[in-house]
Amino acid sequence: MFARRFFISLPIFTFIYILQESVVTQFKLFGGGFSLFLIFALLWSALGTPEMGALTGFGAGLLMDLSQTASGPMGQWTLIMILAGFAVSYLGYGDDNFRGNPISLVFIVAAAVVVIRLIYLILGLFLGSDIGSTWSVFLSLFSSAFWSAALAPLLLPVVTRIHEALFDVKSRI
Amino acid sequence: MLDLAGTAKYKVVNAKVISLGSTSSFTQTITIDAGTNDGIRQNMTVITGLGLVGVVKISYPNSALVQLTTDPAFKVGARVAGSQQIGILSGQGTSKAVLQLLDNQTTLKVGDVILARGSVNNRPFVPGVPIGQVTSVDNAAGAVTQTADIKLYVNFSALSTVAVVVSAPKEDPRDALVPRAPVPTPVPTVTIYAQPSESPAP
Numbered sequence: 001m002f003a004r005r006f007f008i009s010l011p012i013f014t015f016i017y018i019l020q021e022s023v024v025t026q027f028k029l030f031g032g033g034f035s036l037f038l039i040f041a042l043l044w045s046a047l048g049t050p051e052m053g054a055l056t057g058f059g060a061g062l063l064m065d066l067s068q069t070a071s072g073p074m075g076q077w078t079l080i081m082i083l084a085g086f087a088v089s090y091l092g093y094g095d096d097n098f099r100g101n102p103i104s105l106v107f108i109v110a111a112a113v114v115v116i117r118l119i120y121l122i123l124g125l126f127l128g129s130d131i132g133s134t135w136s137v138f139l140s141l142f143s144s145a146f147w148s149a150a151l152a153p154l155l156l157p158v159v160t161r162i163h164e165a166l167f168d169v170k171s172r173i
Numbered sequence: 174m175l176d177l178a179g180t181a182k183y184k185v186v187n188a189k190v191i192s193l194g195s196t197s198s199f200t201q202t203i204t205i206d207a208g209t210n211d212g213i214r215q216n217m218t219v220i221t222g223l224g225l226v227g228v229v230k231i232s233y234p235n236s237a238l239v240q241l242t243t244d245p246a247f248k249v250g251a252r253v254a255g256s257q258q259i260g261i262l263s264g265q266g267t268s269k270a271v272l273q274l275l276d277n278q279t280t281l282k283v284g285d286v287i288l289a290r291g292s293v294n295n296r297p298f299v300p301g302v303p304i305g306q307v308t309s310v311d312n313a314a315g316a317v318t319q320t321a322d323i324k325l326y327v328n329f330s331a332l333s334t335v336a337v338v339v340s341a342p343k344e345d346p347r348d349a350l351v352p353r354a355p356v357p358t359p360v361p362t363v364t365i366y367a368q369p370s371e372s373p374a375p
Contacts, residue, residue: 020196021192022192024196025192025193025194025195025196025204026191026192026193027193028193028330032193032194032196033193033196034196035195035196035197037197038197064197067195068204068231068238069194069195069198069200069202069238070195070198070200071195071198071199071200071246072198077197117197117198117199120197120198120199121199124199129245129246130245130246130263130264131199131245131266132199132244132245132264132265132266132267133265133266133267133269135266135267136199136245136265136266136267137199137266140199140266144196
């Protein structure tokens with residue numbers, strides 16, 4: 001079941017990844033812009049079960065590690081994204097979840113993007129990376145929260161429709 | 174760009190910026206549309222007409238990844254134009270970098286021009302490329318060495334065309350590439366003498 005879902009999701013994630021690496025990186029936006037792939041992966045995770053979220057995080061993190069601009073060691077993004085995918089889907093799962101409310105979903109995704117990048121930064125510090133000035137880090141985190149909050153509502157209907165069409169799960173909002 | 178390269182006699186390959194760096198990690202990179210097929214190799218200096226842009230980190234057949242001077246992990250040996258004092262310049266993620274001098278007897282002053290010191294066999298850095306100008310100096314008591322904030326010459330948010338230095342002459346251009354101070358343009362002064370006309374008699 002997991003394998004089937006994983007292999008169905010793979011071409012979609014590959015497409016978004018290529019879109020991110022070839023098109024989105026050309027936009028000159030305030031604060032460095034947004035990561036379409038990260039937002040998509042978090043929205044996708046939030047619509048599934050925690051196990052599926054972790055698996056989605058694994059696949060997404062692996063692709064992020066393969067990016068030519070990834071500075072950390074191989075596996076850094078994978079580790080973070082497994083935890084993030086599990087956490088986001090755990091919050092959206094069960095009876096008392098946020099999945100039914102699009103505003104909560106957008107808020108969680110925007111907050112998750114900031115938390116994920118912050119964890120990546122802290123983990124990088126432990127691994128000996130340089131982080132630059134505090135101001136640049138703050139500006140980068142703030143802009144990613146802004147862009148994620150702006151973009152997630154636009155992506156949400158698309159993601160939920162694809163998710164429903166593929167897995168036949170009534171998760172459309 | 175050609176002016177800078179011509180003065181220093183650098184052989185350059187021009188390239189267009191085709192994408193900016195990662196939007197998820199904190200690295201600051203660009204991708205250019207020239208690679209190994211154009212003679213670009215890893216650890217080559219990248220410049221514009223204003224100064225140092227960065228260094229080629231990875232080169233592919235038709236593109237190359239350039240680490241910008243603003244990247245937090247970027248470090249370059251630098252020297253002060255004139256006094257020739259040396260230090261290490263580190264990127265900070267913004268348009269400013271930090272220079273740490275190696276000699277504690279040196280004094281820096283605001284306005285000093287910082288140039289690339291150059292590497293062995295000119296890789297990764299060719300000597301003499303302008304980097305930036307000192308905007309403030311940290312003279313904190315107890316500091317082992319002096320540090321200074323450097324305003325980088327290149328505007329990284331408006332990069333469109335860059336040049337990769339594929340070979341440089343053996344002689345160091347020293348301070349030949351120091352940007353000339355702007356010459357104040359004389360403002361013509363027009364003096365008008367106004368003389369009140371005679372008031373008409375009542």
